Amino acid sequence: MVLAHPPLGSFILFRSFLLSLKSQHLRVYHNLVKLVEETVRSENSRRPHTPVYLVGESFGGCLALAIASRNPDIDLVLVLANPATCFSKSQLLPLLPFSHLMPKEMNPSLLYMLCLSSGIPSRMAMGALQKSLPLEQTVGELSQAARAVSSYISVLADLLGVETLNWKLKMLKSAEAFSNSRLHAIKARTLILSSGRDSMLPSEEEGERLRRLLPDCQIRTFSDRGHVPFLEDGFDLVTIIKCASFYQRGRCVDYVLDYLPPKPPEFEQIYEPHRWTEVACNPVMLSTLENGKIVQGLKGIPCQGPVLYVGYHMMLGFELIPLVARFWMERNIVLRGIAHPMAFKRLKDGKLPDLSTYDAFRFMGAVPASATTFYKLFSTKSHVLLYPGGMREALHRKGEEHKLIWPEQSEFVRMAARFGAKIIPFGAVGEDDFGQLLFDYDDLMKIPYFEAFTRELTDEAVNLRSEREGEIANQDIHLPVILPKVPGRLYFLFGKPIETEGRKQDLKRRDEAQQVYIQVKSEVESCIAYLKEKRENDPYRNVLARLTYQAVNGFDAEVPTFEL
Template identity: 60%
Template sequence: MAAIGATLCPAASFPVHRREEPSQTVLKLKANRIPIVSPRFALSVDRVPESTTTAISPNNGIPSVKVNREEGLLAEKEKRFENKKEKEELNRRSGWRNYLEQSVEIAKPDGGPARWFSPLECGSRLDKSPLLLFLPGIDGVGLGLNLHHQKLGSIFDVWCFHIPVVDRTPFTELVKIVEKTVRSEHQRLPNRPIYLVGESLGGCLALAVAAHIPDIDIVLILANPATSFGRSQLQLLTPLLEAMSGPLSLFPPEILSSLPGDPLRLMLDNLVKGFPLQNTARELMEDFTTFSGSLPVLANILPIETLQWKLKMLKSASAYANSRLHAIKAQTLILCSGNDRLLPSQQEGERLRQLLPKCELRKFEGSGHFLFLEGSVDLVTVIKSASLYRRGKYHDYISDFIPPTPNEAKEAIESNSFINTITSPVMLSTLEDGTVVKGLAGIPSEGPVLFVGYHMLLGLDLVPLVARIFMERNILVRGLAHPLMFTRREKGILPDLSAFDAHRLMGAVPVGPSSLFKLLSSKSHILLFPGGMREALHRKGEEYKLFWPEQSEFVRMAARFGAKIVPFGTIGEDDIGDLVFDYDDMVKIPPLRSAIEGLTKEAPQLRTDVAGELGNQPVHVPGFFPKVPGRFYYYFGKPFETEGRKLELKDREKAHELYLEIKSEVERCLDYLKEKRESDPYRSIISRSLYQATHGFMSEVPTFEL
């Protein structure tokens, strides 16, 4: 089998974590044998939810809230924003607004214990959806995922943990409550994974539960976990809170919120004077007070006494979770913010990644502590990009794959727009009658379709190919990729797995016979480079040379499903740079040879049973001297039909004949493009730039005549 190149090209490796637009949110509450119902609020008393659910009407439960009432105004403002930080602040405030508006009713004390509820938006989901338990941060409300409910609810069974404001259940008892729920649900559906999504304090809670029940299939997603509390200045806030309790009692939130300006910030400036951590104190309250109108709600969620209790709980929770990290076996994804002013989250994320056996890390450089309330972060996209979603014991890259939404695909394509812009790809395809046309009209619409072609240096051809087919034909091409994009044999210096998030989001799968079989059976459009890494990391003078194995690896399997095989050629790497320092040069230098051996040892190996050059695929990054960019050219030849040839192509000799025909057609496509590009008046980026300056920068640049 083959891989999607070396995939070491930075231009093709940007993760995407965006959010779909939120819609109105109301809550669905878990049914229970002994409910407590108040005129404005209802929650389950039973701490272990039943499997059935009921919806509470707006008049007898939590009311529907319109969260986008200012959406039009915000959209107009966003168009005028030129500063990225201003846009991030807009997203942050929007998330806080949704959270605060929905917390009005649920935060009111009702005398009940900690319990679970399920948002109404989470009612329609996939078959056999895994259970997702959300464990909130210091607020305890359980609405921290309000921006994500709709998308999460389409693929998960979502329950949110609610800790009432007046509840003083110790941390160890909260662990027991969550553990009891996990055990109960595991016993009911033992083959279903259970996701624990915890933020801050909830991260400690999730880790503690996972340490207690290592025999249960748990997936941890931790956002800025508070296991770093002992190294933060938050632990020193207790004296400040004691000082604030007096002055705040003299000014009720209703009065403060009606005053002009930002009275809370002015009051804080006076309160924190003289404290050694005055900046941290102000930042804490600023994160909780995005605008003054939120004060009444915040006062209900976190009165001074509750905040003091929660800070003490954070201290004990951090110590408890840290002392049990050695017992955790769960698959873990840590999300850490680069602008977390409350906890040293990025340093903590790196520490936990070293301590936990199956742990990955995703960094959000411009985000603050309350990551899930930021409009630029989409939890479902993060989960999909990390290949973390599964409905069984193991992730299946075909059956568990969820296609990208239009917004996700747009973001993924735009994140790699640079290579599309500088190479201005030309796409040619072949119609059924053999006519070569500009564009992709000749590509078959119905699968299964197997694209088989030449792989340019460093896989530079990959991004324009997948992007153009998706944009022009609305076809998602599933690439068979080198397994180093998905796993590591050991930790080292290879690019972090997060570098390949965009590839996984767009459907890349680890190359192998089983992956090809499943994709063909699902009638997918599949991308295969038989030359694999050897072709994508070729030596000097080997551009446009095929390194295909002797065996016809894919022909007989394609015939089994009646797939169309589309050969194609791609050229242009020699127009954007010269290969000046290749593998043969590097192995002559002992330190570089040792580095190559180390990289190769980290990556999973392919074709270990193949003798000779194709079985030796060392991982390295060749020296590449850039030129004034030329242009990329793609030519898709006429499809080879295998429908009705299943019995014929079972014969190895017949299959090998077809294999050689396909290989010859790929070489013909390459020769055709090398000849025709000589007559392209817009081969140089300079001539293309002049054309677009005259005709508009969004105009399509012409090419040679066919």
């Protein structure tokens, strides 16, 4: 188990502490608990306003739970990988009654079984097979993996004697019983990491059980990991903590001030599963210079914030991934998207997608919608992405493609003016080139099953804009039925920045702010109209035309578009 403090700065994520344990501390489980507890209390007294992270794997997970249950007054954050709170269901349990009968020298077959339970041999073999190398090289890599396993077993034989194994099994049994008896007393935020290939414990099942029992708990499942993921290659704990929004400097997580921008390797890791969107939609990015000239790329985007980007939300937010990715790759700008609170919390468990579905969006800077969030983002000179139409616009009805469904009154102009933020209106088109809406909200609500399903989804999420009137207040969550098309292309146009610097006093007046709001809305509509007209002259609007061009000119070549 590791104890760690998040720092005040953002250069190092955690400071870790290694406990040196003497043999007398290890004889009884309660002695070990008390020793770690003393260390936790000592660190908490040194930094009472900074949370202490307890990171535990297997037995360490039980130990972390025990500490949290005995110290509910301390600000703790638990990160538990395959906690052994389900040890009674382990394949090792049958060994406990017979452990005293084993010879002093560990049996190689038993060691091999333990090695298999860790999942290491299977991962080595699968890694060799997945490289798709020629047969001779594959056999060579498998042989090398077998030698590594043999070496691993040799090390186990030196370190893991019968007495050690006997002690370990008894400690696990005590840890399981103690932790499970005190789960009701745990108040700490908890992140559980469950492995899909854990041959030693039923970790996926146990993770779900703990999630239901602990008051503030989330779970992340890794289908290709074994029992000891921290020892496996490519398992980045820091990135996982950041994705799950479990990094915090104070007692409560602050989605603005606690945010750490992605590093290039982290971005590549998160973006890789979504890279297909670049091939499918090959977005055209256009921006407007200060003189009003439209240019290709993002040259017209200001380098320094605060900047507020206000635009149209496509069906299901299809434009988000390529938009945020291009800003990061081309300009090294993190867009802090104002997102629906359902991406951060639930009112209750149910049928909504798991919170892990939104990890990539939170990792790339998404924050829950609120006036406080706006204030903090502008005060930190951030680049803020706002869709005034929100969920209603992203779940629009038939015939509402490219239609702005915004509130009647401004929600952002006066806040932007308070910090002198530039407002950049932008339009996006192309959703109609990727799918046709077959069943929208109105259609689904005529079918009893889908009506009930929609009500259940909506009841699980925080309701926004309930005080508003008109269509913008209809924030019911539903899943429209869309017929996919042969992919077309996405187009973005960022208009000329609207300055609010020096207009703070003028824009305090509602009528003045409303005029700017109407101007922004008009500019967004103009951007959409421009793109809809111009894309008709794009010879590479169809994905087949783009692939043909790249096959001739290289797949790294930039595909042309219409003339500006």
